[in-house]
Structure formats: structure tokens, C-alpha cells
Amino acid sequence: MTAATTPTAPGKTALITGITGQDGSYLTELLLAKGYTVHGIVRHASSLIANTSRLESVYQDPHDSERRLFLHKGDLTDAGMMVNLVRDVRPDEIYNLAAQSHVRVSFDLPEYTANVTALGAIRLLEAVRASGIDTRIYQASTSEMFGTAAPPQDESTPFHPRSPYGVAKVYAHWATVNYRESYGMFAVNGISFNHESPRRGETFVTRKITRAVARIAAGLEQKVFLGNMDAVRDWGYAPEYVEAMWLMLQHDEPVDYVLATGRPATVSDFAEAAFGHAGLDWRDHVEHDARYERPAEVPELIGDPAKIEREIGWKARVHWDELARIMVDADRKAL
Template identity: 45%
Template sequence: MKKALIFGVSGQDGAYLAQLLIDKGYAVCGTSRDAQVSSFQNLIRLGIREQLKLESVALNDFRSVLQILNKFQPDEVYNLSGQSSVSLSFDQPVETFESISLGTLNVLEALRFIDRPIKFYNAASSECFGDTEGKAADETMPFRPKSPYAVAKASAFWQVANYRKAYDLFACSGILFNHESPLRPERFVTQKIVSAANRIAKGSKEKLYLGDISIQRDWGWAPEYVKAMWLMLQQGQPDDYVIATGESCKLEDFVAAAFACVGLDWRDRVVIDTSLFRPTEIAVSKGNPAKARKKLGWQAHYKLNDNAVVQMMLQAQAELVNGRKTAAYNKERDKYLGLATAF
């Protein structure tokens, strides 16, 4: 039985990755800063809370990282930990940099120190590219980060590349573009929109306050993206990959689709609030997943343009409020889980 260690298991990607690995027969250990008090709601929601081991680990503490690696002795390590909000990074730049860059460095140094054949995945981000100016970013495009979060992710990416070359570690970075799901917390704009649309459809008189809705992003479906993480560690040689749909949409399109799905006109309920604009913003972001398609056999099946992502998030949000699962959502869930194991 293979063993996988997931730093940051309580988040969206960590929970879906844990589910995927458990389904594949792995023994999984997930970490959070304090596992004794963490609710692990995403794991509970996916029905896997009792199927993995949970440990407390602080990635900014080298001793803590080294201890869990020696204790669990994993075959694969996935680093999904760190402050994950771009907006919050402008308010907490030091915390953001330390949790992402220093945390990644501690894992790399611990892997080098224990000197066992462990495969390592690092979560990089499309934010590292900055504004792609309408071009589809691939692995050769230079980084031009425009936020403290992006700077931290870029630093971690180059640390991984350096350790791979200097110390012959099997270390990969996945440069993932935006990927959404019902497990997104409401501080992320897509979930904020979906939650508000559902409440308003049920009779709420509130207005939805948003920042710049002209921005364009390459949005995908998170359960598909974690499969790409796993695939990277199944290759003969370590490498970095852009993971994206290859299409970009305006945030306005996401808003319009969400409200249309519940029979409303978004223009009646949305207010543009300039105080929500970021100090620096990426106007257009789009990825080129050709390398992942060719070498990993991976491609995105769900895209924002076909409204599938919006519809599944709305359905899941409604079910969470109602405390039930509908046949329609279960059918979609089975569909994407089938895709996750189809390769």
C-alpha cells in the first residue's frame, strides 16, 4: 500500500486529493496547524473524515516537518498548505510569504535531509504569471507576479526547481489556474457569488457587492485538477506543468450565469464597490495545458463556458442549505469521480 502525506488537507484541493488517493488504495495522512481543534468540514462533507490519519504540523517549523516525514514515512508528499487568498495577501504579506515560501523550503530541506526516494508535489499558481495579456501561458512564460501571494508562490516554485536540479529530488510544481468547487470558502469570489445568488433566489433582499467584474480568468473544476497533481508524481521524471482549461471568461460571465441559473437578472442585485478593487490586478489570465495533455494524458472536461461549473456549485450550495443531496447532484458527482479515475 502506497502512503501519501498531504500538507494542507483541510482545504478544497487537499480534501479532493485525499478522496482521490483513498479511492486509489493509498494510506493517507493529512495535516493542519492544529488537528485537535480543526473541524475538517471538507473531509466530513466528502465522507472521508475517518478514512485518513490527521496530524498537527506547522510548516514554518522545520522540526515539525521532519518529525511527520519520519513518523509516517510517505511515498508521496503533496504541499497544498499556506495562506491561499490573493486579496488577503495584500493585508498580510509577511504571513503569506512565510507560510508559502518558507513552508515549502522546510519541506524540501527535510526531504533532502532524510534522503529517501519520496516524490514531492508543490502547489504553484497561475498568479505567478501575472497578466498574460490574452496569451495562453505555458511552462516557458516568464513570471511577473502582481501580488504578495504571487510573489510567494513564485519563490516556492523556484525553490522546487533548484532542489530538483541541485539535489536530484523528485520534485514537481503544478502551475494551476483557477479551479472551483462547492468546497470553496466564501472569501473566494466564486463561492461568494453562488451563495448570494442562492440566498436571493430564496427571498433575501440583499445586494451583492463585488469589485472589478471585467477581469478574465481560466476557470476549471477542482476535482479534475487534483488528478493532475497525482499524475505528475506517477511519471518517470519530475517536471512542472500548467494545469488549465485553455479558455478564459470574464467574472461578469460567471455572475450572469449564476443568477440566470436561479432565474434572476444579476444587474438588479449586483453593486460594483471600488473599495473591493485590489491594489494591483490581473486583467486577463489564461493557461495552455498542452504539455499536461501530451505527457500526463490530462485535460479538463468541465469549463466555465459550458456553465457546468456554475451549475454544480449552485446545486451543491442549495443542498448544503437544505441539508440533503439530490439525485441530480449525485449524478454529476459520480460523473466527475468517474472522470477522475478514467485515465
């Protein structure tokens, strides 16, 4: 058994914001396998059935007295709800994964992005401080905070965000550092570079590509329209990244880490691998559409994970080319 699958924490309780997202669902599976009781926040404006589809593999009957997964309707924009929930659940660990996380959308919804992504983190940190509970907090930071900083980017690289989303995440990142230094909280930032999976949202470029491959291979469509094909990203596999999140909260000291593979690829590289896995030439099916480009582009995000590899022992095993194959296979099977 690996550290990711061995039950090691019976009796522990975790609270996950963003539990219905890609990372939240994989983290829920990981923690339940380790013996945790897991509480998650589901936005009250969403259809509970539709919004929890990623949690189907760990669904537990609400009437089962032995169940360890509990969902609470709420929102990071509601400070009172956060205080009450933290006080009532009294979690040993909190993972703040909730955000308006689509970079292109953040240009259209900058105020909403700031309210959820930036101020939401403050509301959560303040809820912990006000409740007085002893808990460990993971804040999901992002490589988008680096923006135009020269790669490879590590924990000492200055931030230069190029989107409202990146700006909001910088606020949340430094708020976490501030509460750690001001109140002695065990609060850490995981600066995650792009990480994908078959559960990635359909509007994100990797999933948009792999879904298109599945549909084109099935004869259901002929073209997919994408933005900047030359953007360089460091793509990893989401199930591995949630393991890093958990390991960070098991560490003796609260330390911020970059989570990355260190192996870059362009969007066109990813498209070539994805289409090629289905026996197709991406150049026959990909068209450029300027509507999908950002007002301020981020040319290269390439992480340096040396610190977390050295101090915690976490290392990405799945890289972008294998990731493309995993996602194509899943989308073709689903179709």
C-alpha cells in the first residue's frame, strides 16, 4: 500500500470547501479511505443532485448511522454560516478548495471572483480564529499568481498575476500567511500548477480538447475552437495533487510548497498527444478563435517542485502526455 491509500487517521474530521469540484471529490475519496469523517460545503443555489455528480463513487445513504460523509448547504460569501459550521463541526483539518477558478471567466466576473476567491478565504480564516478551534488549514493557491514571472517558478518567485483570478488568489495566499504569523495558526498554501483529470470542468482547455477528441473520433463533430495554442503549462494529475495537500497538513511545521511536475508542454503539444492517442491529426480538427484568448496572457508557467520533493517526499508521477491519454480514454468511454 502507498501512503495515499493506507488508512492512517481513524477518528479525524475534515471540512472541505469546494467538495463537489475536481479536487474536492478526489480529496474526499482519499480522506474517507484513510478513515476520516468528511464534511463538505455545497452551494445552496445549486441542484444538490446535479452538483454532487463527482461524489457518486463515495455516496453514502443519509439514513446510514455509520456514514462518514456529510454535505452542508452554504457558501463562502456567507460569513455567519462559516462561523457556525466551523464551530459545530470542529474539524481537525480544513481544505479551502472553493473558488471561481476559471481564469477567462474572471475577466467577465471580476467582483464575483474577488468575493468568493479572495474574501472567501478571509471569512474562513476568521471563522477559525473566532471559533478558537485547533485545526490545520490548507489554502489552495495557484500558479496563476506568478503570471509573467520568469520560469521555472518556485516558492521564492515574486508574484505578478495577470487576471482577476490570479489577483484574488494572491490576496488569499497572503491572508493565509498573515493569519499564520499573527495568530499562530497551522495554515499553509499549496501553490498548485495546472492539474487535470477526467473530472476537470468541460470549459477548461485540457478537458475541452479530450472531449472533442472523443466526439470527433465518434463522428459527432469535426472541429474544436481554442485560444492561445502557444501557452506553456505544467500539467499534472489531480489525484496525485490532493495527496500532496493531505501530506502538507501532516507535516510537523506549516510550510508553503509549490506543487508541480516540472515538465512543461504547450497547448498544441497537449492537443497533439490527445488527438494522436485516437489516431487523429490535431491540425485537421483544431481552429483558432480569438474569443478564447485572455486580455492579458500568461506565456509560461513551469513549476519547480524541488522543495516539496526534498522535505515531504511527494513527487508527481503522471506527466502531461500520459495525462492526455488518461483523459481521452475516459471521455471516449463516457461517450
